[in-house]
Amino acid sequence: MSALTPRRRLLVLATVCLAAFAINLDTTIVNVALPELSRELDATTRELQWVVDGYNLAFAALVLTAGSLGDRFGRRPALLWGLGGFAATSVLGSVAGSPGWLVAVRFAMGACAATIFPTTLSIITNTFPDRRSRAKAVGVWGAVTGLGVAVGPVAGGLLLAHFGWPSVFLALVPVALLAFAATRVWVPESNDPAAARLDPPGLAASSAAVGILVYTIIEAPERGWGAPVTVAGFLLAVVLGAVFVRIERGRAHPMIDMTLFRTPAFSAASGSVTLAFFALFGFIFLVTQYFQFVRGYGALSTGVRVLPVALTIAAGSLGGVALVARLGTRAVVTGGLVLLGSSFAWIAASPTFVPYERIVGQMVLLGLGLGLTTAPATESILSVLPPAKAGVGSAVNDATREAGGTLGVAVLGSVFTSVFAGRLADSSFAALPPRTAAAAEESVASALGTAARLERADLLTAVQSSFMDAFHLACLVAAGVALLGAVGARLALPGRAADPTGGRADARPLPSPPGATPAGRNPAEATEDARGLVEPVAAAAPVVAPGGATPQRPPGAAPTSLRHGLR
DSSP, X not given: OOOOOHHHHHHHHHHHHHHHHHHHHHHHHHHTTHHHHHHXXXXXXXXHHHHHHHHHHHHHHHHHHHHHHHHHHOHHHHHHHHHHHHHHHHHHHHTOOSHHHHHHHHHHHHHHHHHHHHHHHHHHHHHSOSHHHHHHHHHHHHHHHHHHHHHHHHHHHHHHHHTOTHHHHHTHHHHHHHHHHHHHHHOOOXXXXXXXXXXXXXXXXXXXXXHHHHHHHHHHHHHOTTSHHHHHHHHHHHHHHHHHHHHHHHOSSOSSOGGGGGSHHHHHHXXXXXXXXXXXXXXXXXXXXXXXIISOOOHHHHHHHTHHHHHHHHHHHHHHHHHHHHHOHHHHHHHHHHHHHHHHHHHHTOOTTOOHHHHHHHHHHHHHHHHHHHHHHHHHHHHHSOGGGHHHHHHHHHHHHHHHHHHHHHHHHHHHHHHHHHHHHTSGGXXXXXXXXXXXXXXXXHHHHHHXXXXXXXXXXXXXXXXXXXXXXXXXXXXXXXXXXXXXXXHHSOOOOOOTTTTOTTOOOOOOOTTOBOXXXXXXXXXXXXXXXXXXXXXXXXXXXXXSOOOOOOTTOOOSSOOOSOO
């Protein structure tokens, strides 16, 4: 394949960013509709959690397999299949008649997103093979992710104000179809024939581990956190996680090479992304309900008020990549997690009717912290792997995002549900008929409806105070997670190291494995890169075969785990 022109590279970047935009638009455009879904479909808080987490869970469970299959069979067809399926399932979501139906559709949408998201980053990595241009492209990709978060609440609010909740799903269709058309026109094919094959045992073990963990967390408030079935669920998730690791270490073609996690630039960066999205998804899930249920704002007004956090994610993503060149990945990611944790601690100390100006300050801290954490950490993950393995690296990055987001909604939502129900049970709602009180404890919308129907100010006050107690405790949990992550990042992430390329824009990328065809590079260029790169990496851990022997690499082959010029 002939080299891509600069203009074609920009068109490819614009296309994959549009695809990523559609995925992130879906996250927030649906969140702002949760209160209306609760009213129109009579959904409980637990069912609302599944509307959000059904998407995230399917994404997290399938993204590793989707990334490796995209590497092997072609990133362009993977992107096309994912975008087509995403458009089709969005249409199905718009005609859902019950919470159960909508949750099932959300699982299907998540499966399509799992095909799209890792493909976008792997295409970027192969389109921009040198590190400097790739870092800038990843920064743009991160900024567009923030833009999707920003546009979602506003677009959702506008649609809900005029057309009702089905429109938030239909709005995703033209975005996905536009990205589909642009992919067919501009995105070249790239693949790695030596990529990992389908790994059914690994897929089953990882999907079961994540699924059982999320299910156990979401159902724990009703069953009891100390109930035998809850404890058994947690233990089973741990056992299945260990089984997954054992399966992957023993396979010749695993979904993910576990030795990568011996490299701090990969493992610590993945952990940082997980914790950042744990906090973000949990916050969005709860703050949209705070604005609408407690403050009484409409959907559009809520969307506009969430803009500061989304816009500053984009600013932090672009600024974070630039700061890494001066300060190093460790300092930037650690600082981002500290900002993230501080914002949640500030929210937890706020009164019920805090002035919006103060909320803006809290959201600016949160957005900057997330952007400073995720964009540099993502670039660190991608820098560990050669371009031909970009799909696996991208899939790990995406899996950490979605696993973190899934757990964020599950954990923070379940903490909220437990505290809200407990506080409401000890309030004036205790004097109401048991059936009415139980319905109020399961749904904020139901509790507010009861207070309005009976025209009792004491019931309204009880709902608001119970909501804020639960919201504050959930924010304290998020703050603790983010600050612990900052400590881990400070200890584990690599500091600023000398770049062996000298930061030159014309620096040679890592060579691809034999047979790989990265986008925009012909075989002669790849051969020349292989001849010109002689860089032993003493710190790379050897790959140990199942039998305990250390396999020999062919002369000139790159080691599995690399730290190539990481800052």
